Amino acid sequence: MKSIQSTAEMPQSKARGHVEHSYKWTHFPYFERWRREYGPIFTYSTGHTVILYVSRPDLVKEMNLCKSFDFGKPSLLHKQRHALFGDGILLSNGPMWAHQRKILAPEFFMDKVKGMVSLMVECTISMLNSLESRIDNEGGIAEIGVDGDLRSLSADVISRTCFGSSYSKGKEIFSRLRDLNLSMSLQPGIPVLRYLPTKKNRKIWRLEREIRSLILKIVNGRKQDQSVDSSKKDLLQMIMDVLEASRAGPDAVNRFVVDNCKTIYFAGHETTALAATWCLMLLALHPEWQARACAEVVDVCRGRIPDSDMIRRMKTLTMVIQETLRLYPPAPFVAREAFEAMEFGSLKIPKGANAWIPVLMLHHDPQIWGPDAHEFNPERFSNGVSSACKNTHAYMPFGMGLRVCLGQNFAMVELKVVLSLILSKFSFSLSPKYCHSPIVRMTVEPKHGLDLIFKRV
Known part of the structure; x- marks a missing residue:
């Protein structure tokens, strides 16, 4: 795999300003070679x-x-x-997973998410005010590395809507989670090395302890706060109430809260921030779609702050987001393990084997999406996912099956709020120094960030 990878052309070697969306060839050339040689199903061992x-x-x-x-x-x-997500809902299995989803999923139903729109708007306006100040200071046009602002915004949204605290209180947790994710992505692939007290492992263990301590500090502060309005309970309070009613031991309660808070903190802000970043990059690259989306926002909102009903009516913006998630899915693979022998059609999977479904490859497959599969074309979603491709199950930006992301409604609404408010305030284009270089860690992110030139509308 390393030998094949070494011969592949990496995205950053392309000319600056050139944007190539079919980056699967450069990041996973071995899968592409094996698929051409052995077909769509093959096994390999690590x-x-x-x-x-x-x-x-x-x-x-x-x-x-x-x-x-x-x-x-x-x-x-x-x-x-495990250091990043513990035994939270993202990695747990069986009855433990079912129990966690039963507790967490209702908080992300659409009726609950609609009630979070005003907070999302409030957080976004705060970021826009900061952008406006920077633009005004530069004489009406400014070059801004917007990916950091979007990450802070998304962190603020998840903190305030789900945990009742602002980004200023949660920024230490977010910073350490991002550092932990980066450190783990650089770990060697040899399993036994994870347990040795190397410099990198000691850093990972330290970050894990610090994150746990910071989350428990918020939890303990909440326990001592008797002023929580019972009619306005956030996700953290609801989790604590359910666990208290279950009479679970303090260790079990702390483990449940810490592991799921880490999962929601990371998955709830990192992936949404990246989706917003890629949306802005694509809209900057395609000014005709930026103009269409902006015109829709103006027509729907008519100068007012967007609410849940307006968000629902933004069809063009929905198409743009769906196409962005197709080209740059948050997670490039869906992984499953057969804990018992399984059978799917003529395919028999023995116990203990892992099945990897390549989301990125499926999203870029011309046989599923047509000859323009590598191009940005939101129009393909004009009549929904079912008309956009030959197999709707091949589109899985939020995962698949029973374990589909429980926060997908939250993410879609937040993306519409953020993008609609940005479009109502600014026009933007790619900076000449932008270098398109998607990098795949746990998520697909721009290696060199996103520099845009903003102008007040």
């Missing part, structure tokens, strides 16, 4: 782990519809990412 690569849409559909607890998150992934 150490003792057998991985089944599945990119055939009919089998992906069957796996998507599987409701068995025997087809869950891989044990290997749990070991690799």
Whole structure:
């Protein structure tokens, strides 16, 4: 794999200003070579782990519809990412996962998310005021590295809507989570090295302890605060109430709260911030779509602050977001492990084998999306996902099946709020120094950030 990778052309080697969306060829050239040689289904091994690569849409559909607890998150992934997510909902399996989803999912139903729109707007306006000040100081036009602002904004939104605190209180947690994710992505792939007291491992262990301490500090502060309005309970308070009613021991309560707070903190802000970043990059690259989306915002809002009803009516913006998530999905793969022997159509998966579904490859497959699969064309979603591609199960920006991301409603609404407010205030274009270089860690992100030239509308 390393040998094949070394011969692949990396995105940053391309001329500055050139944007190539088919970056799967440069990041996963071995998968592309093996797929051409062996077809859409093949196996390979890394150490003792057998991985089944599945990119055939009919089998992906069957796996998507599987409701068995025997087809869950891989044990290997749990070991690799335990410091980041613990035993939270993202990595747990079976009854433990079902219990956690039962507690957490209702807080992200659409009726609850609609009630969060005003807070999302408030957080976004605060960021826009900061951008306006910088633009005014530069004489009406300014070059801004906007990816950091979007990350801070998304962190503020998830903090305030789900945990009742502003970004200023949660920024230490976010900073350490990002540092932890980066440190873990640079870890060697040899499993035994994860347990040795190397310099990198000691840093990971230290960050894990610090994050736990910071989250428990917020939790303990909440326990001592008797002024929480019972009619306005946030996610953290609801979790604490449910666990208190269950009479779980203090260690179990702390572990549940810490692990799921880490999951929501990271997944709830990092992926949404990246989706917003890629949306702005694509709109800057395609001014005709920026103009269409802006015209829709003006027509729907008519100078007013967007509310949940206005957000629902923004069809063009929805198409832009859906196409962005197709080209730059938050997670490039969906991974599952067969805890018992499984059968999907003619495919038999033995116990212990891992199945990897390449979301990135499926999203860029011309046989599914047509000859323009590598191009930005939101029009393909004008009649929904079912008309955009030949197999709707091949579109999975929020995962698949029973374990589809419970925060997808939250993410879509937040993206519409943020983008609509930005479009109502500014026009923007790519900076000449922008270098398109998507890098795949746990998520797909711009290696060199996103520099845009902003101008007041």
